[in-house]
Amino acid sequence: MSTPLSFVGTAPHSPWATYLSQVDRVVPYIGHLAKWVETLKRPKRALIVDVPIEMDDGSVRHFEGYRVQHNLSRGPGKGGIRFHPDVTLEEVMALSAWMTVKTAAVGLPFGGAKGGIRVDPSQLSIKELERMTRRYTSEIGLIIGPQRDIPAPDVNTNAQVMAWMMDTYSMNIGSTATGVVTGKPIHLGGSLGRVKATGRGVFVTGREAARRIGLSLQGARVAVQGLGNVGSTAAELFVAAGCKVVAMQDHTGTRVNPKGFDLDKLRAVQSAGGGVAAHPDGEAVDAESFWDVDCDILIPAALEGQIDAARANRIQARMVLEGANGPTLPEGDDVLRERGVLVVPDVICNAGGVTVSYFEWVQDFSSFFWTEDEINARLDKIMIDALAQIWNTADRHQITLRTATFAVACERILMSRQERGLYP
DSSP: OOOOOOGTOOTTTTTTHHHHHHHHHHGGGGGGGGGGGGGGOOSSSEEEEEEEEOTSSEEEEEEEEEEEEETTTTSSSSEEEETTTTHHHHHHHHHHHHHHHHHHHHTTTTTEEEEEOOOOGGOOHHHHHHHHHHHHHHHHHHHBBBTEEEEEEEEOOHHHHHHHHHHHHHHTTSSSGGGSSSSSOOGTTTOOOOTTHHHHHHHHHHHHHHHHOOOOOTTTEEEEESSSSSHHHHHHHHHHOEEOOOOOOOOTTTEEEETTOOOOHHHHHTTTTTTTGGSSSEEEEEEGGGGGGGEEEEEOOOOOBOOHHOOOOOOOEEEEEEOOOSOHHHHHHHHHHHHHHEEEEEHTTTTTHHHHHHHHHHHEEEEETHEEEEEHHHHHHHHHHHHHHHHHHHHHOOOOOOHHHHHHHHHHHHHHHHOOOOOO
């Protein structure tokens, strides 16, 4: 079996290597469709673009951008755009592949895609950020579109960035195309419930998993890594359900409070431009101590590659809810399984965002919009039903929820691949 040249030498702990390991583990559970598994190990299309912009001081800088379409067998590509100094092609490849699995796991008619620019957006003015976004959109306009590939917000991007992308694409084609991106401002065709959708999905899947393992949420202790949109929304919903957040970590620091944190104070601190380190309650501890916190539920909602074997051995939680993409390395997964810690994997746990993105896309095509209560009810049903099927698959094969999610998703993806056939 040949190996694509560009993948030779992949680092053992890279996001792409993690994804490939996850695919290998699912092969025994997909029967005759294993014939097509190499389809999942190669992105369909990877675009690297130069993004030159004129800075406010008159100088010209060049940034490197990417858009990867991993698999389009089930529909147009779907996946976010991140602006971060550590963005690499390999990372974007892995994120696009996880989107392929994620959309299939919850039954959405999408494939997987992802994009990004290697940049620290905090170092750009608002006008520089706009010029960079618009130039990047023009460069990837070759392969995106409402029926081709639909970007969305991700790390360091938001509704304003999506508005610039939609406007740029629309100007280039000569007509308004609201469906080219999701996560837009409400008055430009965005959907109610989109901002909190990913965090809500983490909560809904966590609530259902807790019920199945007999963990009462009343008084349950929660530790959250990453207090951005996903982590903070999930934390708020768990607190509303009777839990208490006993540990928090973000890029500013780590704090522990066995009595539980007041999340209103956290919101006030964040509104003032601060982070966890500025929270007035609890005790400040070093970053590594976060993994030793005595808790019931751990929510890694930051970046990928956080839980290796060593950290997995220290985790005290009964359940890990993956709010981030790819936070657990394969060896960490193995340790958690051996220790009896339930992991609800990213490809189902944080699928709430892409699910409501699908709702937004559908609403844009019909120009008919739902209420937030309707959005949340539809989201909850899709997440609960998807988790139930995955749980049944895990029980039937005696495998982890991650492998079961991949089994359910990969069967759908590869069946589509088989039925569509090869062209020409």
